[in-house]
Amino acid sequence: MDSPSRNQVKKAGSTLRKFMRGDLREHSAVIDALDVMETWRGAHYGPLVSANNGLRSRARTIGVAAEVTQRLKRSQTILDKLRREPTLDLSRMQDIGGCRAVVDTKDDLRRLESRILHNLDPVAHTDYIEHPRLSGYRGVHLIVKYQDRAIEIQLRTKTMHEWALATENYSQVISENLKQDGSHPIQLFLRVASDMMALSEDGLPIPAEMTRLHEQRRIDALPYLKEVARER
Incomplete structure (x- = not known):
């Protein structure tokens, strides 16, 4: 399948959301929509590799030691986000492709952030260090365009990353996204x-x-933390 148009992607997202709500029974339409979603997801791979290489190069240029990783959002995670955000247009989902740099200090993070802003023109720039999420999440997120695809760049210090990893681990055990804002005792x-x-x-x-x-x-939170410990 050739890369779908944004209108096709938008329509596919709407179809999948209707199916997940129980408002659509036409399985052939759902299968077609899943094919479009998967093709759209795959179309972010090449731009993601370019973004990852660019992030590594910028860190090296300014002498910042950075652990750089990349990921394509899993298909199930895309579906979960469509379900969770009922007005989100799949063609405008900005974090299907994402890369992350984990650095030693906040000073290193700000230097790398400045280098990115000097070289690129992000379409979105969110500072969760100056304005942390209610959950406690900290980091800097930038949405940049590579080959007309939105790619998310996350910047964290090692301390911020350790917190995020622990939160993800707890989330998996209790089957709840604890990085979202909420009032769960662990949150x-x-x-x-x-x-x-x-x-x-x-x-x-x-x-x-x-x-x-x-x-x-x-x-x-101790009863839930004990449950996490038992699962390890």
């Missing part, structure tokens, strides 16, 4: 942990009241 615990990690990363003291809140939320 409330991780939110305070993120604040403490950020202060420590900046070389700042951790207030006693924050330490007490962290301990209380750890106690509240």
Whole structure:
């Protein structure tokens, strides 16, 4: 199948959303829509490789040690996002292709961010360090265009990345996306942990009241944390 038009991709996303809602029973239409989605997903691979290579090159040029990885969003994850965001146009989903750089310090992160902004013109730029998500997630996200495909670039320090990995691990065990904003006991615990990690990363003291809140939320989350420990 040739690369589908954006209108075809938009229509495919709408068809899949209707099927997941139970409003569509025509299986042939669903199969066709899945084919379009998979072809669209595959069309991001070449641009993703270019973005990954560009990110590695920029880090080397400015002398920043960076662990750079890339990924195509899994098909099931695309479907989950369509279900979760009922107004999202599949053709405008900006993180089907994504690459990430994990660096040692916030200073390294800002230098790499500046280099990207100097070379590219992002269509979106979100700073979750200055404005963390309510979940506690921190990092910088940029959406750039490579070969007319939107590619997401994530920048994290090692500390931010450790928090995100722990959160993903907890999410898998309890089958809930804890990086989204919410009020699950583990989310409330991780939110305070993120604040403490950020202060420590900046070389700042951790207030006693924050330490007490962290301990209380750890106690509240303990039944779920024990479940995570059993799964490991």
